Amino acid sequence: MLVTGVVSQDDLRSFIVFNNPRTIFTCADFVHDNEGLQEHLMWKIFVNILFTAMLMTYQAISATNAEPPTKITFSYTFQQQSTLAHVAVAKGYFVEEGLDVQPLLHTYGKAVLQPVLDHKADFATAGETPVMFNLLKGEKIFVVANID
Known part of the structure; x- marks a missing residue:
């Protein structure tokens, strides 16, 4: 004014x-x-x-120019290692960043990586062991970030 x-x-x-x-x-x-x-x-x-x-x-x-959110599928477990993912989904942090996250929940870590390998998920929170064994098998896996 x-x-x-x-x-x-x-x-x-x-x-x-x-x-x-x-x-x-x-x-x-x-x-x-x-x-x-x-x-x-x-x-x-x-x-x-x-x-x-x-x-x-x-x-x-x-x-x-508001763009629609980018749809991604995120594979993670119910275990404590995936607490940050659960909090981010529950609090809407992914939505704030323009992501429409479709969660794929699993009971143990080895199963988390398989949807990424099968092209059914875009991202996963997997432990070192499944990643290492799949790299030795020749799978193309890229580590984007390390959650500590």
């Missing part, structure tokens, strides 16, 4: 307020005789208006 008003036309005193939800810029009572101060104030006003317009344009563009 931009509010502008002339307080006194005799000495050209002005009162200008830029009201933004996060910041309030106030520039008040400058006298026409001091042109350097007036130019500086006008420059600040111009920059603030330009910044506000750019911010509003960015918000409008990002609201219209």
Whole structure:
């Protein structure tokens, strides 16, 4: 919101307020005789208006360009090693990152990796042993991250 008003036309005193939800810029009572101060104030006003317009344009563009979430299948266990995955799904952390996660839950670790090898899951939280044995068999497995 931009509010502008002339307080006194005799000495050209002005009162200008830029009201933004996060910041309030106030520039008040400058006298026409001091042109350097007036130019500086006008420059600040111009920059603030330009910044506000750019911010509003960015918000409008990002609201219209909302992409649908990327669908992934995530294979993990009911065991304590997969606690972070359970918390992330329950709290909606994957959704915040633009992912629509379809969980595949298993009772033990060896079974977690098989859906990835069968191209039925995109990611898995598997232990070192199943990964090592499948690498020795010649399977193409990529470790994206290590969860400690």
